[in-house]
Amino acid sequence: MEFYMPTKVYHEKDAVLNHASEIAAIGKKALIVTGKSSSKKNGSLADVKKALEENGTEYIVFNEIEENPSIATVMKAAEIGRSQGTDFVIGVGGGSPMDASKAIALMIYNRDSSEEVLYQKIDLKALPVVEVPTTCGTGSEVTPYAILTRDDKKTKQSISHKIYPVIACVDAKYLMNAPKSVIVNTAIDALGHFIESYFNKRATDYSCMLCQYGMSVWAENLDVLLGEDITEERCNSLLLASTLAGMAITHTGTSIPHGMSYYLTYNMNIPHGKAVGMFLPGYLKLMSKQFEDEVAMILEGLGFANIEQFAFFIKQCMEVCELSKTDKQNILNEIMENPGKMASIPFEVSESDVREVVEFMGK
Numbered sequence: 001m002e003f004y005m006p007t008k009v010y011h012e013k014d015a016v017l018n019h020a021s022e023i024a025a026i027g028k029k030a031l032i033v034t035g036k037s038s039s040k041k042n043g044s045l046a047d048v049k050k051a052l053e054e055n056g057t058e059y060i061v062f063n064e065i066e067e068n069p070s071i072a073t074v075m076k077a078a079e080i081g082r083s084q085g086t087d088f089v090i091g092v093g094g095g096s097p098m099d100a101s102k103a104i105a106l107m108i109y110n111r112d113s114s115e116e117v118l119y120q121k122i123d124l125k126a127l128p129v130v131e132v133p134t135t136c137g138t139g140s141e142v143t144p145y146a147i148l149t150r151d152d153k154k155t156k157q158s159i160s161h162k163i164y165p166v167i168a169c170v171d172a173k174y175l176m177n178a179p180k181s182v183i184v185n186t187a188i189d190a191l192g193h194f195i196e197s198y199f200n201k202r203a204t205d206y207s208c209m210l211c212q213y214g215m216s217v218w219a220e221n222l223d224v225l226l227g228e229d230i231t232e233e234r235c236n237s238l239l240l241a242s243t244l245a246g247m248a249i250t251h252t253g254t255s256i257p258h259g260m261s262y263y264l265t266y267n268m269n270i271p272h273g274k275a276v277g278m279f280l281p282g283y284l285k286l287m288s289k290q291f292e293d294e295v296a297m298i299l300e301g302l303g304f305a306n307i308e309q310f311a312f313f314i315k316q317c318m319e320v321c322e323l324s325k326t327d328k329q330n331i332l333n334e335i336m337e338n339p340g341k342m343a344s345i346p347f348e349v350s351e352s353d354v355r356e357v358v359e360f361m362g363k
């Protein structure tokens with residue numbers, strides 16, 4: 001077994017300001033990478049700017065990261081970062097700006113390389129990266145993954161390079177005023193990370209420990225996901241769960257629900273967590289063929305009596321979309337041709353087993 005988790009995590013109120021001098025000392029000029037507007041509204045960008053200014057570290061801001069970031073946007077930001085002499089990158093926002101910040105850090109460091117290197121299996125370094133999450137799902141603040149949209153393959157895929165953030169600053173205050181849909185979708189993404197990491201060929205005692213404890217934390221928040229008002233305590237709990245889930249998938253990767261979700265996001269613009277959630281009940285059903293007792297134990301820990309109740313919960317907290325016959329077939333074809341995700345399933349499965357995962361929510 002191997003356990004490697006090099007990111008220093010500060011999870012506390014005012015984490016960015018409390019550790020300002022440590023963050024600012026990483027380099028001389030930071031490239032702050034954000035989405036279009038949320039980081040301005042939730043105070044995260046202001047905190048990062050203040051932390052750098054107080055310590056005399058220069059910075060520039062790139063605020064054009066779109067949801068499911070494109071390679072073109074990554075290359076644009078990297079070009080600006082290179083020309084402005086930035087020597088470290090701070091990602092602020094949800095998984096999209098955090099993932100983009102890692103790919104940008106790689107492309108600034110490798111200044112003479114073209115975008116092709118993003119998906120080449122070669123050894124490349126990157127500038128140091130700091131992450132400040134403002135959603136409660138991806139765990140990108142601790143994972144080495146950077147998922148970008150690949151128009152050449154009409155899907156999404158993590159770049160080939162593992163880029164671990166050096167510091168993650170997790171602060172519940174940025175999440176407090178997020179729209180309910182962002183909280184629900186991203187929390188379901190974190191649950192997907194737990195389930196797909198726990199039932200995974202690469203699972204170890206260490207990753208299972210993260211999943212078991214993390215799911216118990218996650219389950220404290222069922223009422224919030226079903227409509228109760230969010231509190232600071234609940235934001236902290238959801239963020240703790242998502243960071244733990246990120247640590248778990250760092251060691252195992254995700255499985256077929258994530259692999260299937262990319263079709264829905266790429267072709268139907270369905271948010272990441274919602275797209276993953278569509279396939280979680282079906283994945284648990286498949287896992288119960290081999291691990292009936294463990295599936296029952298996980299469901300009980302999450303607060304559900306059986307898979308049907310879990311599927312009902314998913315439908316209650318998010319609008320599950322209807323899939324056409326063609327979409328279902330395309331999702332099946334795409335996942336069957338994804339050797340990485342198929343190899344993560346912990347036992348031999350047939351195509352008809354996988355088809356049942358695709359179809360479960362439609363039944």
Ligand code: NAP
Pocket residue numbers: 034035036037038039042065066067068069093094095096097099134135136137138139140143144145146147156174175176177178179182185186189246272273
């Ligand atoms: P996101 O795409 O980063 O953001 C979704 C939306 O939420 C954006 O409109 C964003 O606005 C807004 N937003 C973010 N924080 C907010 C806040 N505190 N208050 C209000 N609005 C807020 O969403 P995400 O689900 O966190 O990230 C999804 C991406 O992460 C996908 O590309 C997925 O593939 C990837 N992912 C990565 C990993 C990994 O291990 N690296 C794991 C799972 C998923 P702005 O655009 O204005 O900021």
Ligand code: ZN
Pocket residue numbers: 137138189190192193258272276
């Ligand atoms: Zn995910």
